[in-house]
Amino acid sequence: xxxxxxxxxxxGVVPVVAIDAADxxxxxxxxxxxxxxxxxxxxxxxxxAAEAIRILSHERPDLIVGAGTVLTPETVKTAVDAGAxxxxxxxxxxxxxxxARELNLPFVPGIATPSDIEAALECGLxxxxxxxxxxLGGTKLLSALSAPYRHTGVRFMPTGGISPANLEGYLALDxxxxxxxxxxxxxxxxxxxxxxxVAGRCREACARAHVTRNSKR
Ligand code: 3PG
Numbered sequence: 001x002x003x004x005x006x007x008x009x010x011x012g013v014v015p016v017v018a019i020d021a022a023d024x025x026x027x028x029x030x031x032x033x034x035x036x037x038x039x040x041x042x043x044x045x046x047x048x049a050a051e052a053i054r055i056l057s058h059e060r061p062d063l064i065v066g067a068g069t070v071l072t073p074e075t076v077k078t079a080v081d082a083g084a085x086x087x088x089x090x091x092x093x094x095x096x097x098x099x100a101r102e103l104n105l106p107f108v109p110g111i112a113t114p115s116d117i118e119a120a121l122e123c124g125l126x127x128x129x130x131x132x133x134x135x136l137g138g139t140k141l142l143s144a145l146s147a148p149y150r151h152t153g154v155r156f157m158p159t160g161g162i163s164p165a166n167l168e169g170y171l172a173l174d175x176x177x178x179x180x181x182x183x184x185x186x187x188x189x190x191x192x193x194x195x196x197x198v199a200g201r202c203r204e205a206c207a208r209a210h211v212t213r214n215s216k217r
Contacts, residue, residue: 001155002106004064004085005127008039009155009177012209013167015184015202016041016068016088016159022051024190029060031185031195035202041088041180043068044075050082057083070107073099080105088157088180090131092116097123108157112136117149126154127177134161139169146175164204171212 001009008014015032017040019025025048032040042052044067056065066086067079076099079087087100090110100107101123110131111117120128130142142158158170159180167179184201188194 001126005106011039012171012178013205014039014041014178014180016180016182017185018043018045019048019052020046022048025052025055027195029056029063031198032202035199036206037202038062039064041066041068045069050078053082053084076100088129092119128156130156130158132160133158168208168212171209
């Protein structure tokens with residue numbers, strides 16, 4: 001895996017954020033950094049995504065900034081031009097994977113089936129987003145799904161329905177590198193400027209990840 005994806009695996013938690021206003025980018029970044037979680041996935045589901053990535057990559061070099069919901073090769077280029085250091089998608093699209101490879105952008109495609117995993121492995125990808133994790137069947141499904149592939153070194157980033165109530169169950173699995181989700185920085189937090197709430201959820205998530213990881217050793 002790339003250095004950036006290895007760092008994400010060390011952190012264990014990726015805040016996924018749909019940002020409505022680029023003005024929110026810097027206070028968001030500062031809340032994440034204050035809370036001890038120097039990584040963010042900004043989803044391309046809002047008009048402000050590219051501008052927010054651009055601001056963060058220039059103004060907050062300590063933050064690892066990624067692009068989420070990257071559905072087309074054009075969005076890969078937009079993300080790279082804005083300064084994204086990694087990208088994530090809900091599904092596996094070979095054209096998007098190829099575009100990311102051509103631009104040297106570490107890419108985490110979404111998978112939900114054994115066939116998806118094999119397609120991703122064939123492209124040399126080793127970190128895959130298990131999505132939508134809870135709706136698919138949670139840790140039980142992920143354990144069964146990953147068993148035949150553990151020896152390949154593939155690892156997963158479950159996203160979709162992750163919360164403080166279930167993140168430890170995922171991080172306890174050997175094949176899980178990190179969990180992702182929107183619970184850390186919600187739309188209403190940003191609308192209301194609840195940056196302390198965001199920082200607090202980062203601290204809580206980091207503490208839970210730390211405890212789970214240490215008990216695995
Ligand atoms: C994603 O984009 O990865 C998911 O929508 C996040 O899912 P969540 O809102 O359930 O955390």
